[in-house]
Amino acid sequence: MISDYSVVAISGFNMITAPEYLIERLYKLYLKTGHPRKLFIISDTFPGAPGRGLDRIAKLIYERKDEDFIDGTLFPFYGWSESLQKMVREEWFDAYAWSIGIMAYWFREVGSGRPGVLTKVGLYTTADPRLDGTALNEKAMKMRRVKVHLINIDSQEYLLYTAPKPQFGLIRATTADEMGNLSLEDEAAYGTVLNIAQTIKAMPNKGINIVQVLRIARYGSLNPKDVEVPGPLIDYVVVSPREYHWQSSSFDYDPMVSGKIIPPLSREHIIQSELNHRKIIARRVLLELLELLKKSGRQIIVNLGVGIPATVADVAVEEEVQDLIVLTVESGTWGGKPLYGADFGASIGPFAIVSVPDQFTMYEGGIIDAASLGFMQVDRYGNVNSFIMPSRIPGPGGFPAIAVGSPQIFFAGEFTAGDKKIEVNNGKISILKDGEIIKFVNQVYKIGCSGKILTKSNKNALFVTERAVFQKVEDGIELKEIAPGIDLEKDILGKMEFKPIIRKEPDIMDPRIFNSKRMGLKEEALEAIKR
Structure with a gap:
């Protein structure tokens, strides 16, 4: 035919x-x-x-x-x-x-x-x-x-x-x-x-x-x-x-993915993941979501993008706050535990599933409260390249619409790219070998999210990495926090093509992020809802 x-x-x-x-x-x-x-x-x-x-x-x-x-x-x-x-x-x-x-x-x-x-x-x-x-x-x-x-x-x-x-x-x-x-x-x-x-x-x-x-x-x-x-x-x-006709890339069928069963969540089923620099980024994003929950005094709706942002779901489940910080994915799932990698789009135990255009109404219309999205490059103007380089063309995915619509955006990614070795010990980060590819550049290769639009729409936009946190401000991006154990000149400024705005000495990132124990966010979240 x-x-x-x-x-x-x-x-x-x-x-x-x-x-x-x-x-x-x-x-x-x-x-x-x-x-x-x-x-x-x-x-x-x-x-x-x-x-x-x-x-x-x-x-x-x-x-x-x-x-x-x-x-x-x-x-x-x-x-x-x-x-x-x-x-x-x-x-x-x-x-x-x-x-x-x-x-x-x-x-x-x-x-x-x-x-x-x-x-x-x-x-x-x-x-x-x-x-x-x-x-x-x-x-x-x-x-x-x-x-x-x-x-x-x-x-x-x-x-x-x-x-x-x-x-x-x-x-x-x-x-x-x-x-x-x-x-x-x-x-x-x-x-x-x-x-x-x-x-x-x-x-x-x-x-x-x-x-x-x-x-x-x-x-x-x-x-x-x-x-x-x-x-x-x-x-x-x-x-x-x-x-x-498999349900997803790595498995044929799971009733917990199709919505036929929502599994009970108990402490015995929660597996605490290894503490590494990627988990540090996810934890820092989750703390930002917790602060938003406290300000709202209610459940908040969040989108998680591919890559490191998707691992925020693991940390949310580990901290038992996934019912208060409701995680959504572009495929249309609400709640549960979103999967990542080639299984991205499927979720274990979602409580609701809607069509993709209906889901993007939530995103583009700013009905959600926040989003965490990945990045390849960020430049001095706050422009973000999320999907294309000369040697790679992943494509924009849901990024552009979510970046425009979400009231709060927490861009999350590793500070450098390439082969690296980073350890987390005794509440500090040690960079034994840094990535050779600089991600904070003078000018991004292609613009996936415009810094001009972020400023014009007065969004709260943060760039969260394992060693530093930056905020989008009118005249560029400002360094707000650094991780314990990080040398400002060597590990941050020396690995950027431009100098960020530094108005005061950066704060030290929350020490709970670098501890192998759970951060204990459930009690804080419940207290915020009660108020």
């Missing part, structure tokens, strides 16, 4: 809702017949994980040096596929990257008959058409198949994101009944499955939806409230072998 030069939308937040079997069959058909070829592929995040889904296909394509299957891509995330990143850098095709939130909204907007997404997300960043306009390579800069338009409304600047409407949708659910009604009861999240199906069926050219499921049910046996996608939107149903 899929013809050459088609635009194909594929669902997938990593392996969550990724139709791995359909992706495999599509590529095998191409290898057998030479068709379909020259496909422009769009995904709500990335349909795969290292060695699985689209990454496996990308590896085969790169090994074969076959440039005919993929003609272009629009993804929020490329990080799981080194082969796909190589193809982008080597200009095999035009490639673009939008935030997950923009991508999810785009499916909803195009499904509603509108031209695209109108938003302030991306202003003064690499998404802005005055810079890269979301293009990842020179071929994309020239072709501009995907466009971002700068629009002025009542003297306010906005961006309008537009892209080709897909004719085919490859999506995934758990069960389809005989009418094609779809339920996602075993999936880790809802993703953007419904919105992709709507986009395909929207005017002016109605396309074809093909869904991968685990099982077929009798018509009428699904509870109407469990139906995520109504059957009349679906054209073809394909039953997948179990091995192509």
Whole structure:
């Protein structure tokens, strides 16, 4: 059914809702017949994980040096596929990257008959058409198949994101009944499955939806409230072998991930992780969240990004405050223990799961209280590069929309990059070997979050590392704290391309962070709620 030069939308937040079997069959058909070829592929995040889904296909394509299957891509995330990143850098095709939130909204907007997404997300960043306009390579800069338009409304600047409407949708659910009604009861999240199906069926050219499921049910046996996608939107149903329908990257099925069971939490089940410099960063972020809880006097809602920010969840569980500091993930999960790595997006024991566009309403609208996001580079102006370097193109993920919307942002990351050896002993940090890559630079390679926007929106933005804490101020970034055992000149200023603002002697970071025992935050958090 899929013809050459088609635009194909594929669902997938990593392996969550990724139709791995359909992706495999599509590529095998191409290898057998030479068709379909020259496909422009769009995904709500990335349909795969290292060695699985689209990454496996990308590896085969790169090994074969076959440039005919993929003609272009629009993804929020490329990080799981080194082969796909190589193809982008080597200009095999035009490639673009939008935030997950923009991508999810785009499916909803195009499904509603509108031209695209109108938003302030991306202003003064690499998404802005005055810079890269979301293009990842020179071929994309020239072709501009995907466009971002700068629009002025009542003297306010906005961006309008537009892209080709897909004719085919490859999506995934758990069960389809005989009418094609779809339920996602075993999936880790809802993703953007419904919105992709709507986009395909929207005017002016109605396309074809093909869904991968685990099982077929009798018509009428699904509870109407469990139906995520109504059957009349679906054209073809394909039953997948179990091995192509895992819940997440590293496991087949866990009822605690699909929301069927919320496990009890007791002290016996809490495993205290090793104290290292990454945990120190996570602990410092959690202390900031605790202060926010104290000010609010209620539960707070928090987003955790990939990388070190995701490990804040481990520390929150260890300190038994995860029910007061409610952790959410871009995939749509609320509460529980978010997983990380290639399993990012799945959570153990969430108490609620919503769709991705609904989740990003929480983020972009500032409904959440705070977010912790990672960073690759920070410059003297407070600009943050979160997703692209000359040798790596992970993609923006959910970062841009969350950074714009969240009232408080705690950027979290290691102070330097590269091979390093850092020990934590006797309440102090010892840097035995430092990373050779400087992350605090004069000017970031690409802007993922604009320091200008952070200042203009008057956000509380901190940069938390294992050895220092900085705050975004109007005229740059200010050094606020250093870790015990750290030499200011040698370990901080000597490892930065610019000198931060230092108005007074920096405070010493909370000593509890550097102690192997739990910090004892539960009592403080409960006391704050009682007040």
